[in-house]
Amino acid sequence: MPKETYIPILFSLFRRYGYDGATLSKISAATGLGKASLYHHFPGGKDDMVASVLEHADNWLQENVLDLLASEGSPESRLQKMCDRISDLYECGNQPCILAILQTGTGRDLFHDKVKAVVEAWIEAIADILVEFGIDKALALKRGQDALIAIQGSLIVSHAVDDTSLFQRTIQQLPQVLLRSE
């Protein structure tokens, strides 16, 4: 099996258990691969696996959000589509965000720069569409930040209180919150 086969499995493991919690034993069991085989696909070991997962997430964001936000259609419909993709990514609020998870423990020191770059790109893409909509640039940037805050926060709180409707409500009202004139 090619290396790409195991990326989704690694992705779900790392965002569930974090860098320190996702042990090679767990990874071996989940992928069905022996530890030695894992090192065939990812010579750099666990760090290599996380880096591959992050790269995969970066590509996903580019294709499903950034390109989408820069495409044609009304700002409302584009933001609406983004929210749909986001809801898929986090499985309606049932799955944590790898970007948030990787800010804890050993993972933070190793991948902070990459996480930062991805989050910043995301924020700027949202800000861009708001500027295009006619919103002041400084305000657009703040709202882009607020969008990420709402996404990450609703994921955290939804998991904490075991209620994904919280995440879904937040995502559903996100487009109008971002586009509101006030």
Place this chain on the structure above:
Amino acid sequence: MPKETYIPILFSLFRRYGYDGATLSKISAATGLGKASLYHHFPGGKDDMVASVLEHADNWLQENVLDLLASEGSPESRLQKMCDRISDLYECGNQPCILAILQTGTGRDLFHDKVKAVVEAWIEAIADILVEFGIDKALALKRGQDALIAIQGSLIVSHAVDDTSLFQRTIQQLPQVLLRSE
């Protein structure tokens, strides 16, 4: 030294490294205590330490937020004070939230119920003060949730992009956002 002496150290270790990342070696080094001494104060081992930290955080929340929100003064000033305490707790956005951290890895399975209870109590305390202010009960509950979402989300995003002004801005505007009539 009494056991309480080490709670703040454990607190800062666990919210920085998470359950799996905060190893006994790190804890021993940070507290200056040998493992035997740690097990004297916390016979239940690491789980006992985390439970004590969570209990400490629960007490902190009770004294600095819940009691405050239920005290006298205008809703604005009480919410304002809560935001000040919150800013202290998270050191102006420089420190993560233990409640968010403990939702990852091994810690999640062990402490999810306790985390859930603390977060729910927090949400309800905010909702109560909004009801007292004259806001509809259902809306007040949503805004209580939104408050926690804003706090947790701004912490995550601030750490991600290395900019605590994001957290500070969110906290600063929280009272008027919660009390807005609309």
Place this chain on the structure above:
DNA sequence: AATAAAGTACCGAACGATCGGTTCATTTTC
């Protein structure tokens, strides 16, 4: 077309290091 060489995918076994946890003799404190 037959054969050699190279590459891909995988695994069992073991490595040294560190994990969380324990034991126990000794020191400190009152």
Place this chain on the structure above:
DNA sequence: GAAAATGAACCGATCGTTCGGTACTTTATT
């Protein structure tokens, strides 16, 4: 002197990692 607190050595288990090697497919050489 009794009780609390501690340092040091140690436990089995697990950590991430490496090694040597097998099976199979693809490419290159003749």
